[in-house]
Amino acid sequence: MTKYTVIGAGAMGLRYGVLVQERTGNQVDFVDTWEPNVEKIKEQGGVYVSRDHKDRHMVPINVSYPEDYTGDPDVWIIFVKQMQLADMLKRCAPLFKEHQYVFSAMNGMGHIDKISQYFPDNHIVGGTAMIATVLNGPADVDFMGAPRIGEMHMCNKTETNDAMTHQIFDDFKDAGLGPIMTDNFMGTLMSKVVFNAVVNTLCTMFEIQMGQFIEYPGVKDMATQLMNESFDACERAGIHLVETRQAEVESVDYVSRVANPYHYPSMYQDFSKGRPTEVDYINGYIAKIGREHDYVCRTHEFITHEVHMAEMMRKYKQQPAAATVAAK
Structure with a gap:
C-alpha cells in the first residue's frame, strides 16, 4: 500500500485525492491552508462531491x-x-523526508523549480491533467465529465521512470485518472501549458465556457497562431513537445467541443472570483522562454497584457455606470 498526502484541498487536489482514496484503498490525507475550506471540512467531516452537478454526496x-x-x-x-x-512549500518543509516522492500536475510552469528546492530530481514526478473540476465553495467540489474519461501524462524529472513512479502510475490508473507515462519531462509539461495558453486565456477574457468558445469559426486560426509561437519558442529552447502542432490544435477543438463543452477553465474560475490569474505562468512563461532564446512571442505577450488589463478592469464592473446627459 502507498500512502498519499495531497497538498492543496482545492478542485484538482480533491479530485485526485478522493479518487485515489475511494478506488485504490490507499490511505490519503489532505493538507491545506485556506481556513474556510479546512474548517468546513472538519465541521462536516468531509467534502461534498458531485459529478456534472448531480449526485451530490x-x-x-x-x-x-x-x-x-x-x-x-x-x-x-x-x-x-x-x-x-x-509559501505553501515553506510551511510544509518540516514534513518532508528523504524517502518521500512528490507528484504535481499544476497548471502553468514555475512549480518544478520551487519543488526542486525540497526534493531530489529522481523523487519528482511531473504531470499534466486534461481533467475538468470545479470547486463550488469550501468543502464542495464538482467532478466534470464522465467517470474515467479524463487523461493525464506523467514523467519522472530524471526521465528514468523508477519503481515508485510506476507505482504512482498504477494507483492513478486504478483511480480512473487515465495516466500515460512518458520519458520526456519538459516536453510533457509544456504540452499542457501551450494548450492552456489558448483555451484558458481566451475563455477567461471573454468569460465563456469552452463549448461557447469553440463555436467561433476563427478559433482554429487563433489556436494555430498561438501554437506556432509556442512551438517556435520551445524548439529554440531545446524543448520537444510530446504532441505535434497539429495535434495540439486538434486537442483544443476536441476538448472544447466534445470532452468539456460546459466547463469554465480554472483561469476563468479565478478571474470570476476576483482572484489573480496564472497567466504569467502560462502565456507569460511561453513569452519568457522566447525572449531568453532571441524569439519574441508577440501574441503571447499581448494576451498576457490583455488578461492583466481585464483583471484591473474588474473594479469598474462592480460600479453602476454613471448616467450621462447630452448637452443642449
Whole structure:
C-alpha cells in the first residue's frame, strides 16, 4: 500500500485525492491552508462531491493545516496556485523526508523549480491533467465529465521512470485518472501549458465556457497562431513537445467541443472570483522562454497584457455606470 498526502484541498487536489482514496484503498490525507475550506471540512467531516452537478454526496476525508499534520506519506500530491506555492512549500518543509516522492500536475510552469528546492530530481514526478473540476465553495467540489474519461501524462524529472513512479502510475490508473507515462519531462509539461495558453486565456477574457468558445469559426486560426509561437519558442529552447502542432490544435477543438463543452477553465474560475490569474505562468512563461532564446512571442505577450488589463478592469464592473446627459 502507498500512502498519499495531497497538498492543496482545492478542485484538482480533491479530485485526485478522493479518487485515489475511494478506488485504490490507499490511505490519503489532505493538507491545506485556506481556513474556510479546512474548517468546513472538519465541521462536516468531509467534502461534498458531485459529478456534472448531480449526485451530490458526502465523502469523509482527513484534512490538517501544515503545522498540525503529523503524517509521513510515501508520496505528496501537490495542487496549489502557482503564486501560492512558495509559501505553501515553506510551511510544509518540516514534513518532508528523504524517502518521500512528490507528484504535481499544476497548471502553468514555475512549480518544478520551487519543488526542486525540497526534493531530489529522481523523487519528482511531473504531470499534466486534461481533467475538468470545479470547486463550488469550501468543502464542495464538482467532478466534470464522465467517470474515467479524463487523461493525464506523467514523467519522472530524471526521465528514468523508477519503481515508485510506476507505482504512482498504477494507483492513478486504478483511480480512473487515465495516466500515460512518458520519458520526456519538459516536453510533457509544456504540452499542457501551450494548450492552456489558448483555451484558458481566451475563455477567461471573454468569460465563456469552452463549448461557447469553440463555436467561433476563427478559433482554429487563433489556436494555430498561438501554437506556432509556442512551438517556435520551445524548439529554440531545446524543448520537444510530446504532441505535434497539429495535434495540439486538434486537442483544443476536441476538448472544447466534445470532452468539456460546459466547463469554465480554472483561469476563468479565478478571474470570476476576483482572484489573480496564472497567466504569467502560462502565456507569460511561453513569452519568457522566447525572449531568453532571441524569439519574441508577440501574441503571447499581448494576451498576457490583455488578461492583466481585464483583471484591473474588474473594479469598474462592480460600479453602476454613471448616467450621462447630452448637452443642449
